[in-house]
Amino acid sequence: MLSIKNIHANIAGKEILKGINLDIKAGEVHAIMGPNGSGKSTLASVLAGREEFEVTEGEVEFAGKDLLELSTEDRAREGLFLAFQYPVEIPGVSTTNFIKAAVNEKRKYLGQEPLDAVSFLKKMKEKMALVEIDQSLLSRSINEGFSGGEKKRNEVFQMAMLEPKLAIMDETDSGLDIDALRIVANGINKLRSPERSILLITHYQRLLDYIQPDYVHVLYKGRIVRSGQKELALELEEKGYDFITDEVDLSLGL
Amino acid sequence: MKEKPEALEQAVLNEYKYGFVTDIHTDLIAKGLNEDTIRLISEKKNEPGWMLDWRLKAYAGWLKMEEPTWPNVKYPPIDYQDIIYYAAPKPKKQLNSLEEADPELLKTFEKLGISLNEQKRLTGVAVDVVMDSVSIGTSFKEQLSEIGVIFCSISEAIQQHPDLVKKYMGSVVPMTDNYFAALNSAVFTDGSFCFIPKGVRCPMELSTYFRINAENAGQFERTLIIAEDNAYVSYLEGCTAPMRDEHQLHAAVVELVALEKAEIKYSTVQNWYPGDKNGLGGIYNFVTKRGICKGDHSKISWTQVETGSAITWKYPSVILKGDHSIGEFYSVAFTNNHQQADTGTKMIHLGKNTRSRIVSKGISAGHSNNSYRGLVRASKQAANARNYSQCDSLLLGDKCGAHTFPYIEVKNKTAIVEHEATTSKIGEDQLFYCKQRGIDAETAVALIVNGFAKEVMNQLPMEFAVEAQKLLAISMEGSVG
Numbered sequence: 050m051l052s053i054k055n056i057h058a059n060i061a062g063k064e065i066l067k068g069i070n071l072d073i074k075a076g077e078v079h080a081i082m083g084p085n086g087s088g089k090s091t092l093a094s095v096l097a098g099r100e101e102f103e104v105t106e107g108e109v110e111f112a113g114k115d116l117l118e119l120s121t122e123d124r125a126r127e128g129l130f131l132a133f134q135y136p137v138e139i140p141g142v143s144t145t146n147f148i149k150a151a152v153n154e155k156r157k158y159l160g161q162e163p164l165d166a167v168s169f170l171k172k173m174k175e176k177m178a179l180v181e182i183d184q185s186l187l188s189r190s191i192n193e194g195f196s197g198g199e200k201k202r203n204e205v206f207q208m209a210m211l212e213p214k215l216a217i218m219d220e221t222d223s224g225l226d227i228d229a230l231r232i233v234a235n236g237i238n239k240l241r242s243p244e245r246s247i248l249l250i251t252h253y254q255r256l257l258d259y260i261q262p263d264y265v266h267v268l269y270k271g272r273i274v275r276s277g278q279k280e281l282a283l284e285l286e287e288k289g290y291d292f293i294t295d296e297v298d299l300s301l302g303l
Numbered sequence: 304m305k306e307k308p309e310a311l312e313q314a315v316l317n318e319y320k321y322g323f324v325t326d327i328h329t330d331l332i333a334k335g336l337n338e339d340t341i342r343l344i345s346e347k348k349n350e351p352g353w354m355l356d357w358r359l360k361a362y363a364g365w366l367k368m369e370e371p372t373w374p375n376v377k378y379p380p381i382d383y384q385d386i387i388y389y390a391a392p393k394p395k396k397q398l399n400s401l402e403e404a405d406p407e408l409l410k411t412f413e414k415l416g417i418s419l420n421e422q423k424r425l426t427g428v429a430v431d432v433v434m435d436s437v438s439i440g441t442s443f444k445e446q447l448s449e450i451g452v453i454f455c456s457i458s459e460a461i462q463q464h465p466d467l468v469k470k471y472m473g474s475v476v477p478m479t480d481n482y483f484a485a486l487n488s489a490v491f492t493d494g495s496f497c498f499i500p501k502g503v504r505c506p507m508e509l510s511t512y513f514r515i516n517a518e519n520a521g522q523f524e525r526t527l528i529i530a531e532d533n534a535y536v537s538y539l540e541g542c543t544a545p546m547r548d549e550h551q552l553h554a555a556v557v558e559l560v561a562l563e564k565a566e567i568k569y570s571t572v573q574n575w576y577p578g579d580k581n582g583l584g585g586i587y588n589f590v591t592k593r594g595i596c597k598g599d600h601s602k603i604s605w606t607q608v609e610t611g612s613a614i615t616w617k618y619p620s621v622i623l624k625g626d627h628s629i630g631e632f633y634s635v636a637f638t639n640n641h642q643q644a645d646t647g648t649k650m651i652h653l654g655k656n657t658r659s660r661i662v663s664k665g666i667s668a669g670h671s672n673n674s675y676r677g678l679v680r681a682s683k684q685a686a687n688a689r690n691y692s693q694c695d696s697l698l699l700g701d702k703c704g705a706h707t708f709p710y711i712e713v714k715n716k717t718a719i720v721e722h723e724a725t726t727s728k729i730g731e732d733q734l735f736y737c738k739q740r741g742i743d744a745e746t747a748v749a750l751i752v753n754g755f756a757k758e759v760m761n762q763l764p765m766e767f768a769v770e771a772q773k774l775l776a777i778s779m780e781g782s783v784g
């Protein structure tokens with residue numbers, strides 16, 4: 050589904066990603082963990098096509114296509130979804146209209162007719178139940194004045210509506226209360242399928258208690274320094290990052 | 304990477320679609336302004352003596368006045384001697400119907416999306432077409448006159464309905480009201496005249512399409528609309544101009560008079576050439592628009608969608624003289640590149656139980672500056688006057704500006720004035736969020752702007768709402784790299 054080879058990326062002349070390699074197969078769930086500032090969100094942004102980041106080296110293949118050749122919007126239409134760490138507020142555009150535009154732009158790209166009002170509404174209802182999102186939220190301007198938890202829930206709702214091939218979820222669990230975490234995690238679990246891959250960026254084991262990942266990676270200073278199975282997350286929870294990062298720093302001669 | 308303009312800038316890069324010039328013989332007078340210029344204009348228009356006297360008086364007043372400097376706009380001094388004050392497409396003969404107009408002209412308006420052919424026109428819309436200094440013709444005149452509605456050029460009204468013109472012209476905007484109104488009163492060339500008699504609900508939209516074509520010419524149009532007791536009319540004006548490197552001056556005066564229980568709905572879709580992306584050229588749009596709710600229970604409503612002009616300076620106002628009268632102002636002003644807009648309204652409450660509502664939506668992009676300036680005044684006699692004002696600004700990018708200048712003067716304790724203002728900003732973050740969802744930059748900006756402007760757009764007559772929405776989209780159109 051996704052194959053990242055030796056990706057290097059800069060922002061403002063500073064190298065943030067220093068050679069990332071990662072393969073995610075259809076249906077797999079991978080978790081990326083790592084200390085603050087290690088480059089997790091940067092990786093997500095680079096994959097999604099944020100223009101401020103300059104890719105200086107490497108290749109990415111997504112669903113058989115050269116991802117880096119695609120525009121940001123075409124990446125989305127091809128089925129790449131990013132749940133933002135900090136969802137953006139857009140005044141004056143209702144959540145419903147926003148999602149409708151997104152769904153129909155994707156359909157247009159795929160050569161399909163736009164969804165008629167009835168089918169769209171039906172789909173909305175169905176997906177709303179999945180993440181237990183409140184109807185009243187959807188008539189408000191997107192993310193404007195939403196609480197932290199509401200924003201995150203809205204991201205998962207959009208993911209459900211857009212049915213991506215690959216969902217990158219950047220700290221979707223941060224800022225959620227215990228009940229909301231359970232609801233959101235269950236929602237994501239229901240969206241797991243043999244055709245859909247998920248990349249979870251998180252700091253917390255508790256999310257991984259709900260969503261069992263196939264693989265766990267540790268990102269540190271722009272590199273994946275350790276990969277393992279779900280037990281790695283438990284080990285990190287117990288020992289912290291030091292036991293890995295100290296070793297890396299030592300090998301880098303820092 | 305660096306050379307690439309920011310996505311947001313790309314999305315709002317506008318391309319003016321109406322910038323062509325019509326190749327047509329034009330009757331031009333020499334540049335410059337003095338008493339003789341005014342005599343010449345009056346003579347060309349074959350005007351009665353009283354009209355010339357009126358013009359000369361305004362000119363004398365104008366000479367004593369100074370150009371205002373209070374608007375929040377910047378431009379080099381205007382050389383009033385370097386302007387042509389009369390430009391008329393030739394031949395200037397009286398047409399029986401618009402179809403008889405020069406084919407070159409018909410083509411021009413066809414290209415602008417204005418069909419002058421009555422059969423092809425939107426049903427229910429009568430149109431007066433003004434090119435440079437003259438009205439080329441008015442459609443549906445006969446049908447309208449059968450029910451007593453007069454819809455013609457102001458020049459024709461001066462000839463055919465002098466009593467009405469004498470009675471009302473200058474009654475709302477006095478000839479020396481302000482610098483540009485005085486200039487207009489001296490040199491105005493054409494515009495529309497509408498008269499809706501007692502008890503008549505005008506069955507069709509009346510509209511005027513203003514086009515500047517000639518080079519170095521100013522356009523000084525004058526419009527007068529009168530709705531007698533229980534009359535109703537909905538009127539719309541549209542305007543475009545060719546792209547030129549020099550600035551051109553457009554100084555109009557519009558007067559509305561609503562008698563008892565009358566209602567006038569006046570809509571503007573202003574799309575004068577805004578200048579290029581470096582601020583070269585464009586129209587200076589300095590306009591005085593004012594209506595008076597003269598009779599009790601009368602209503603005047605201004606709706607404007609302003610996307611054009613290098614500089615816009617206009618404050619459509621309502622004098623609420625009649626008791627229980629209502630004034631409304633709905634505005635969307637979009638500025639881009641180096642455009643400047645200082646626009647708003649004045650609601651002058653004189654009568655009892657008068658109400659006014661102001662909804663202003665300013666959208667700024669590029670390096671533009673967009674100011675709302677509004678005055679709400681409740682006089683001593685205006686018991687129970689009510690005003691509600693809502694001013695919202697939307698900034699696209701971080702190089703543009705939005706300013707709000709609300710002035711409130713309340714002299715009656717029972718009056719209630721409410722003002723709300725918001726400013727929101729659309730930046731690269733919002734755009735990236737949209738693009739990540741598969742919505743390209745242009746569609747995203749259109750979505751955001753339409754959502755923002757909806758409340759005002761809903762006020763436009765049905766026939767024009769779609770057009771205006773398209774215009775707004777076109778103004779922001781650009782290729783995304």
Ligand SMILES: Nc1ncnc2c1ncn2[C@@H]1O[C@H](COP(=O)(O)OP(=O)(O)OP(=O)(O)O)[C@@H](O)[C@H]1O
Nearest residue numbers: 060061065083084085086087088089090091092134
């Ligand atoms: N626009 C920017 N300009 C300069 N530096 C940036 C910019 N964006 C990110 N960085 C830097 O890149 C590095 C990686 O940031 P990133 O957001 O990817 O970290 P992260 O792993 O997601 O951290 P967190 O766990 O705190 O979310 C940080 O040092 C950050 O300061």
Ligand SMILES: [Mg+2]
Nearest residue numbers: 089090091134
């Ligand atoms: Mg992050």
